Amino acid sequence: MLLKRIVFICCVLIAQNGLAQEHPNLILTKQGVNDIKAQLGNVPLFDATLAQVKEKVDAQILKGIDVPVPKDMAGGYTHEQHKLNYLTMQEAGVLYQILGDEKYAIYVRDMLMEYAKMFPGLPRHPQERSYARGKLFWQCLNDSVWLVYTSQAYDCVYNFLSKKEVKYIEKNLFKPMADFLSVDTPQFFNRIHNHSTWGNVAVGMIALVMDDDALVDRALYGIKDLKLDAGKDNDGGDIFVEGQKAGFLANLEEPFSPDGYYTEGAYYQRYAMYPFMIFGEALQNVKPEVKPFEHKNGVLLKGVDALMNLTDKDGEFFALNDSQKGMSYYTASLVSALDIAYYYGDRDPSLLSIAQEQGRVQLDQTGLAVAMDIRDGKAKPFDKKSLLLTDGADGDQGAISILRSTKNDDLTLVGKNAAQGLSHGHYDKLSISLFHEGNEVLQDYGLARFVNIEQKNGGGYLKENKTWAKQTIAHNTIVQDETSHFGGKYDVGSLHHSDMYVFDVENPDVQISSAKEVNAYPGTVMQRTTVMLNNESFEQPVLLDLMQVNSDKKHQFDLPFYYLGQVISTSFDYEKYQTLSTLGKDHGYQHLWKEGSGRSTTGDAALTWRSHDTFFTLTTTADAEDDLIFGRIGANDPEYNLRPDPVLIVRKNTDSALFASVLETHGSYNSVSEFSENAFSSISKLSVLKSGVDYSAIQITMMNGDEFVFIMSNSEASKTQKHELKLNAKVYTWTGVSYFKKQ
Structure with missing residues (x-):
């Protein structure tokens, strides 16, 4: 009995003195270190990485330790120095374990001691831009990144430190920092967002090193019984949602x-x-x-x-x-x-x-x-390969579709038919982007931000991210009445998602993705069908793009195509304006210059441009009353925050229409020989045969006289459903969602 009590007391004492677990055990482990040491010199890629890291860390050690008082935004001196410190500490800790040289452990120890001296007296960061200001950085997000990396360094040098040093560092730095990121800043820690993931992991990582189960529980499941009013982050996203789960596992699930x-x-x-x-x-x-x-x-x-x-x-x-x-x-x-x-x-x-x-x-x-x-x-x-990636925790909130040519891997189409995407989401339902040889053909603008460039708003998001990049007109998708999807309102957009209608890539020569959006504009149904088509009549794979819109009343519909390259020719007449004006006043239109416009008298319009020594032609259907608008990004942009990229906008005023387009990749231009090959489109005519709720149909007439018809069933996606449709006195019959044949 006495022996059992002695053993029990010893176990308690061991636990209280932090010796209940061995170090390192977080990322590196003792067995892992032994395995690495046994292979040194025999694994080229690992050895090369180790040499690169050693060279970099050795150079930083020679410069000495610098732990400045925080004051700068992203890209500024203090921001970048603290970032360099955590990266160097993490790598120095790894080098200490693998190489056994105590200079690396000393460097980490001395750096940690400097932070431990400074942290207790630090107020929140002086830059008041964030909804959750940090201490070392302008936002808690960066403080969390610091702790994720530094916890790894601490684990690697833990056994090198004296008990007194461990106690001092944990009391003055790590435990207060874990509390600061969580209970002191719950609007940052207790939410579903990538910010919170970093916060949860930061607390969890240091908790594992310190063997603090209570902190581990907080990291995994969030701060329990937290009741706060809903708030907004810097991007307009909800911070608190009643009844919402929190913590690492919730951020993994949702x-x-x-x-x-x-x-x-x-x-x-x-x-x-x-x-x-x-x-x-x-x-x-x-x-x-x-x-x-x-x-x-x-x-x-x-x-x-x-x-x-x-x-x-x-x-x-x-x-x-x-x-x-x-x-x-x-x-x-x-x-x-x-x-x-x-x-x-x-x-x-x-x-x-x-x-x-x-x-x-x-x-x-x-x-x-x-x-x-x-x-x-x-x-x-x-x-x-071509792939459909569902969105939403249960996979029922639309999807991202990726169509890749199987003739070669040069052409890739991406369709965004998904949910809002939390506070970083854009209002761009059914938008597309197209790539050729890794280069953008039809671009998605992306964000309006210069990350870690201090001169541009401290490296943070620019106001144009909201006024331009998030708005629908900034994307290759339909805009109704110059108003963004859901009115550009985050709370509304977050309630809805697009729905996949069909994704069929079984036939490698006719790959189809189709999705519907019924909530972006009340009373309007949008369906976009894209087809990656391989056919011997085309030099390279082509894209068929059918955007069917049906509304309960007449609207102005704009479909932009953000082509990248130099205009070569058009099949329609247009006027290029000497004096520029903006396309509109709000929802992103205020950032578009109207450079020119024209109309087609043939029922279709073609634009050919050159990019990366390849020619591209977009042929789109256009009635005589439709406007073809040449625009360029950059209006109302006094600080040159936006890229001056071009766009062609097809504008229709109607209650129902099919925006039908074919995009060809063809020819080449050799800048050395100055030789142009196959610079002309192979399409002579593109016609709409049917536009409606149930069917969309087009006819493609080639320069050599060949004709192709593509028909899409918009209301019945069954592979076994039989269809019969009469178009221009000809009856078409087929089984399945689509029809495509040479006539």
Whole structure:
């Protein structure tokens, strides 16, 4: 009995002194470190990454420690220094574990001591721009990122520190910071948003290092019994929703669809994927009973796969919702996410090919596994195929459709037929964007922001993000009466989503995606059908685009096409204005210059432009009373915050219409030989045969005289349904949702 009491007391004392768990155990583990050390010099990609990190950290150590008093917005000196500090600490901690050189542990210790001295006296950040001001940074989001990385460094040097140092750092820095990010700033911590994910993970990561179960519980499930009035963040999004769940697991369940699509879009999914995956790895190492990679049927692993597919040929993410152009899976957060997904998933060899392209790995056991399997020749190509990614927690809030040409991988069409996308969402139901060889042909504008460029609003969102980038006219979709979808009101848009009508890619030569939107404008039904078509009559795959609108009364309908390139020719006459005026006064129209306009007398209109030494022709149906408007972004933009990109707008005044278009990719231009090949469209005529609620039909007449007819059943999507339709004295019969044949 006495022996049992002695053992019990010893266990209690061990726990109280923080020795109940070994370190490192968060991302790196003792076994992982041993495995890495045993392979050093034998795994080229891992060794190269380690050498690069060592060179970078050694250079920072020579510069000394700099922990300035916070004062700047994003892009400013203090902001960038604190960002550099957490990145360097994390890497120094890893180097200490792998190389065993105490200079790295000393660097981390001394840096942490400086922060521990400063933090207790820090007020909230002096920049008052955020709904949740941080202390080290202008917003709690960045403070959370700091803690996510710094907790990893702390775990790596924990056993190097004295008990006195551990107590001092935790008392003055980590525990107060965890409380600050959560109970002191609940409007930031207790919500469904990528901001909160970072906050939850920050608290959870440091809680795991400190072995604080109460904090871990707060991170996983949020602050319980919190009752606050609804508020708005800086982007107009709801902060509090009555009865809403909170915490890491809720942020894992609500924004992700069963397919792994994150409702804010690929840009923010990329950003949030690092905390999701790194905390998943930490939980797997420290609290495997949580089963993070099995949660919601393995949605984290599906999320990484979804992100890889939400990219163009060059690995750059599609600009869905708020998105900065050029962000790709080469970013460091996706290096970590991919390595973790590979290690804890089914070791998909196609992920290895992307890891090869990334050219570096995470310096832990997951990165070692990836690098070893690449070394051993296990990599296979990542095959991007046509794909439908549902939106909404249950996959019932529309979807993102991706059509990729199977003749070659040069042409990719993205359709946004999804939900609002939280506060980073745009009002662009049924919008499309098109890519060729990784270059934008029809662009989505993305966001209006210069991330981390201090001169541009401190690196934050510009006012033009709301007045332009979010508005419907900024996208390739229908605008009714110069008013954005849902009136541009977030609360209304958040209640609705588009619905997929059909997604059929079984026939590789006729791939179809069709979706409907019935709530954007009361009394108006919009249905957009896009077809990726391969046919020997066309030099390259072409896009058929049918936008059917039916309303209970007459409206002005505008369909913009944001083509990128230099105009070569048109098939219609137009006037280019000497004096510019804006297209409208609100809902984004105030930012468009009206450069010219024309009309067609032939029933269709063609615009040919050149981009990246390739020719593109958009042929669209246009009646004699329809306006064809040339516009350019940049009006009412005194600080040059917007890109001066061109647009062609097809305007119809009607209660029902079919906006039918065909987009061809053709020919080439060699700037060295100055030789132009196949610069002309192969289409001589595009006609609407039927426009209505039940059917949309077009006829394409080629220059060589060939004729094609495409018919879409708009109200019956069954594959077995038989149809019969009489058009121009000819009867068409078919089975299934669509008809396409050469006549």
